[in-house]
Structure formats: structure tokens, C-alpha cells
Amino acid sequence: MDLLTLSQGLDTIWIVLTAAMILLMEGGFALLEAGFVRQKNAVSIIMKVFVDITFGALIYFAFGFALMHGKDAGGFVGLSGFFMNGDLSHIKLNVSLDTYWLFQSAFVIAVISIVSGAVAERINFRAYILFTIAMTGLIYPIAGHWIWAVGGWLGKLGMLDFAGSAVIHGLGGFAALAAAIFIGPRIGKFSADGQANIVPPSNLPLASVGAFILWFGWFGFNSGSTMSATNGSIGHIAVTTMLSAAAGGAACILFTMFRYKKADPPMVINGSLAGLVGITAGCAYVSDDVAILIGIICGIAMLLATEWLESRQIDDPVGAFAVHGISGSIGTIALGLFAKEELTSQVGQGYYGLFYGGGWQLLGIQTLGLVVVCVWGFSLTWISLKIINKFVRVRVSQDEELVGLDVGIHGVPAYSQEHDFLDLERLKQERPH
Template sequence: MGVRMLLKGMSFMDITTLSNGLDTIWVVLTAAMILLMEGGFALLEAGFVRQKNAVSIIMKVFVDITFGALIFYFFGFAFMYGKDFSGLIGTSGFMMGGDLTHITLSISHDTYWLFQSAFVIAVISIVSGAVAERVNFRAYILYTIAMTGLIYPIAGHWVWSVGGWLGGLGMIDFAGSAVIHALGGFSALAAAILIGPRIGKFAENGTPNIVPPSNLPLASVGAFILWFGWFGFNSGSTLSATNAGIGHIAVTTMLAASAGGATCILFTMLRYRKADPPMVINGSLAGLVGITAGCAFVSDSAAILIGAVCGIAMVFATEFLESRRIDDPVGAFAVHGVSGSLGTLALGLFAKPELTSSVGQGYSGLLYGGGFQLLGVQALGLVTVSVWGFALTWLTLKAIGRFVPVRVSRDEELVGLDVGIHGVPAYSEEHDFIEIERLTISKHK
């Protein structure tokens, strides 16, 4: 009753100021939650790779955050959200300057940049896991600049920016199943193919050898942090603390993640006769990826179905890559590329018109009387974004390879990137320091 009386006594301007302030707090808070996901990526990947490469994972995550944020500030944001040119690229907003009047939000442009910078950092982190244990650190820095400054921003402009051509056709991607996860997943696939498998991952006849994760408890904690951050990822994309859909978004996010994990537990028990921990971890993440596009626009039951399908598809995708001798140590493509694709298309099936009213008229999925229009646009956008990510990553790494080796040397890979590249082990033991000394001496001979 006191709140009602307070609001009754406030002017329209006062209420608007209060609402804008709440929106700013909400967006900054959820941006911080998304940034915390980098801790999740670090723990997840460090737990999945071998002990001798844990430090290299942490260093790549720091590259993602530091270089990613700076490059996105200097020119990535401008290419993504700047004043549109022919539906293809932004042309203003470099270092947050110039004409940004077309971005009309209840929050400041600085606040909006902060939220979007957390997204771009997540994109490059997807690729990081696919090239773990054998990528050259210098080459990775250069690729991070290309991804955060050009590859992701241009794809994002097509879908999310005012004037983007895919958004103009009616493509919906609420929090990024396509723009972030499919793009990142197919970029990861291109990088994994080009850089080749780890030494010893496959036998001469192509049979995959098991490379045991170094620390599954660590990986599981990383997954839980990612799960937590995903509530900021999805719910924060409302960009408004007063949006009535926040609760529904959080519920669909939770249900899809749970369905992905539960399905993987049951499916791996049937398929392998044991519940497979890495698959279960990735199954929950697959459910989260799958629901990201439609978390605001599908029903609870559809969210459960999407999560379950993504969990099973992730298992088959992981097996398929190994059958093709493609080494993806953390399952980046299976989790992000495959589940992001399925989630993007699922929106074309399950979008409910009463939930999509906030983004325009006529957005109904195939199963709700919308015909094939939305599904067709979603498919076009998915293919476009995925091909863009795969092709540009391939070309970028090829170009980088002309100046800097993309892969570490055989000796560095065998001894581990922690000692071979960074000169320090993750877990200090006497023999590790002996190895460091040996390598240092050999380099100076």
C-alpha cells in the first residue's frame, strides 16, 4: 500500500527516471553475471583438458576478456550497432562516439555497450575450447581480435541492429542461439579442422583414443557457474527490469537445462551402460544453448522438449566428430554449433504469437498456425550466420598462419602448453621445474 501511495504522488518524469534507473541496475547486474561465465569457461575447459594445459586455458580466457573488451570498444561495437549501411554493417560508434541516436533504449549507450561486451567475450570463449592443448598463443590473440572486432559484430548487425537485413526479414534470436552459439560453434569447428587433432588422439587406423579429463569435479563447477550466468544471459536480454517476461524466461532456461542434463543421464545409461559425466555436463549446457533463441517466446513444455532434443543431439554430434577424426576437446561444436542450430530452428516451430507480440506482429511458429514463414527465415539466418563464422574463421586462421604458426611445435605440445608456452605449471611439482629448466637451457643453446 505504501508503494502505491508513493507512486501515486510521483510525476510521470519521476516514474520514468526511477524505471530507467532500475533498468540500468538490471543490465549492469546481468552483464556482470555473464562476465562471471568466463570463470565457468575457465574451470570447465581446465577440467576437460589434461593437467599440463590448464594454465594455457586460463591465459586464453584472459585474452578473451581483455582483448575482446578493448577491440569491441574500439570498433566492434560500431560495426555491430552503428548507423546501418545497406543492412550489412554499422558505420558509427567507434569508441562509443559519433551518431548513435538510432539506438533508443531506456539505458545509456555505455550501459548497453557493457552488456554487449559480455556477449562478445562469450563468443570467442566458445572457440577457445575447440583448439585447446595445441593452439599457438600469439595466433590465438590475433584470431580473438578478428572475431571480436569483425566476424561476430558483422553477423550480429545482420540480426540485431536497426536496419540489419536478417532482422528486417523477421529473424528472431532473443539471446543468441544463432548469433552467438551457432556462429561460435561453427567457427570452433573450422578452427578444430584446420589446426588438426592433438598428438595421440587418433590411432593410425582412425580409432579415437581416450584422453581422460584432468579434473571432472572442476569441470562440473564450471558448468554450474555457466548455468548460473545463463540466467543473466537470457533474462538480461530484456534490457529492462520491469519486463513482465523475465520470470518466464528464467523458467524456460531452467527447464531446458534440466531436460538436457536429465536426458543425457538416461540416454548414456542406455547407450554406454553408464551415465557418462562429460556428456551429462555438456548435455545441460546443450539445453541452455538450445533455449537461448526462444526463451522468451516458447512455452514451458516446448522448452523441455528443446532441451531434451539438444542433449541427445549433442551426444551424436560428439560421436560423429570423432568418427571424422575431428578433435574438439571440450565439445564446443556439439554443444554450441549443433544445439544453437536446433534452438534457432525450434523457434520457427514453437513460437507462440501471444509471447512474440513484443517483437512485432505475425510471429507464429509452424505448430501455432504461422506456416513456414518464420521457420524459413530462421533457417536462412542460421545457414548465413553459420557459413559466415566457418568461412571467416578458416580464412582468418589461414591468413594468420602466413605470419605466425597457428599450432605449437611438437615438443611444446608433448611437454604441455603450460610449461612449453607460458613457462609455469598449473600444479607446482619438483619435476615440473626441472622440465622448465631443461626447456629454458635448450632454447638458449
């Protein structure tokens, strides 16, 4: 076996393994969101995650991958590779295209799962399927082309986004904000005077397990983006990922203890996730101490953003916008300030952070890219939902929402008690013959 064959084999194993880790994050999303919503809507969360994986993978295979990574047309969209056929010779990798598609499909599934939480407990299942098709087949792939594809206009400008703080979390977070505003708050979330009412999570231990699974999968998310098992930066990427997540959670523990006199579990969970989101863009480009700083800022900003949403009467049951939209934005901008020359030079990037003597160029590019991607995600989501609503009502009926989507839409509760079956047997025995 020659060295090239060995290298290809190692890279293939690495990318498939990390893709599987990212796909496991869907289990994390399912548990996290099911734990944060009320018990009567837990099944609907699971079903939406299955839509993310099934429809998301199929649509990305048919159309999304081509629009994102196909042969460039003017820097704005790809136009080859539909159904993974056609000219994709411009993609130069040490692994097969199938391997690359698998890894990229895991990313697109994560994007739509961000939006899922913002519309929890009140979106029509059929409308959600249609929006999943729009997100995975059009909205995300085109934005992804701008930054990550060969010839993408933001990538050519020099924008840095190693694993997707902007193109995944910024876009997904602002799409979640648009969806939450479009669909409106849950019944009873806000009182007549505009005050937010507390909707207690149904199962915080379940939500915390979901967060830990997401944390685990994030090592695949970030480290796998090296696309190589022999890349020397894998260890550094894993360390910055860990430190930022820990700092985000620790900041929320201390901040809520100071502000509310008690550590707030949902906020601590989301604080760690905010740290993970924030470091995703710069995990390969910033130092360990900067990773801690990013995590702290993202954790506190997430808390403040959550309060701001409620003051505006915007209902986001799992904090999708605060975690992904805000932290993704912070992480993207942070690169313009803290990216180190010796790290960015490894990817052929001519710019580095303002605080390291790199000038304003990278900061300007990062800001431009972030604004464009977030506006694209917000506006296209709003337009998509507007169109979908003309054919399928986006929001469930009042009766379905009150009884819960599990029974109202899917016809089955999340939890069945043993006495339910005993009562059925008793009724059968008591029924007159």
C-alpha cells in the first residue's frame, strides 16, 4: 500500500466518522427541544427531526449540493452536480465525492434543525415539510456557495468561516427569528399587558442530555471540517471548541446567580451551546484564551438576547435565535478582531485580525459576509413561509395547539401510562354483550 492510498483511506474514515458524529447531533436536537417544550408536544419535535434527516438528505442530494458546490456561475450559485451527476471536477479532495457529500449533508440537516426549535408547539407539520425542502434545497445551499464553494464571491473576498458560525448558525438563527415572528407566539405565552408568562420545560434532564450530545457532536462538526485525518490543527480545534463551550456555560452560571440569585438551568444549557456556536467560525484561527473570551461573550449575549426577544413579544421556545443567530454573529465578527496570522496563513488567507496588527480588512469582510448571509436567511425564510401559507396553513388550529400537536397532528401522546391499558381492559369486561 502506497502513502497516497493510505492517506485517502485515513481521510475517508475520518470524514465518515465525523459526519456520523454530526448526524448524532440530531438526537441531541430531539432531546434538547423535547425537554424544553411541553409534554404534549414532544412527539411533534421528534417528527420534525425525522423530517430534517429524511427530506433534508434527499433534497440536498437532488438539488442542494449542486447549487452549493456545483460549478460556479458568477460567484453566486453552482449549476452542476444535480443528483451527484455532471461536472464536479473542480472539487479537489483527497476523498471521494460521495464521502464529501455525506459530510456536507450532515451540515445542511443541522441548519434546518435550528429553525425547528423556534416554531415548536405551533407549526403545521405539512408546512414544515415544505419549508424543509426550501431551506435544504435553496436557502442554505446558495448562501453556502458564497462562502465555501470554489468561486464563491465571499470566499474570494477572503471571508473566514471554518465550520459555519455564519453560514450555518447565523443563517439558521436569523431564519429561526423570521419564522418565530411570522408564526407568532404560543397561546398564553404573553399576557394582555405584554408580559411574558413562564412556560416550564417538560423535562430538563432530557434537555441536558440533548445538550451533551450536541457538545459531543460539535467535535465532529469543527474538527471534521479539516477534511483530513492528518491535519495538525485537529487537536487545537478540539481544545478551542471545548474551552469556548465551557466558558459559555460557566458565564451563564455566574451571571444568573448574580442576576437572579439562582443558577438558571435552561440558560446554562443554552450558554454552553452559545459558546459552541461562537467558536465554530474561528476554532482553527484563534488562540485558546480568545476561545474562552468568545465563549463568555456569547453566553452573556445569549441571555440578554433572550430577554430582548421576550420584551418584543417574540416567542422562541428553545432560544434558537439567541443561541445560533446572536452567537454565530459574534463568532464571525470575532475573527476580524482575533484571527492570528500564523493560523490563517495555513489556508492561504492574506488577512488576519485587527488586534494582531492585521488592519481593518478582515473585519470589514467578516461584517459584510455576516450581514449578507443573515439578511438572506431572514428574508428568504419569510418569503418561503408566505408562499407556503397560501397553499398550506403554516400555523396549526387553536384546538390543535391547545390539545397539543402530539395528539392533534400525529394522533399519539409521547407517554402512555400503564393504567390506560388497564382501564381499556376493564371497559371491555364491563361492556354489555
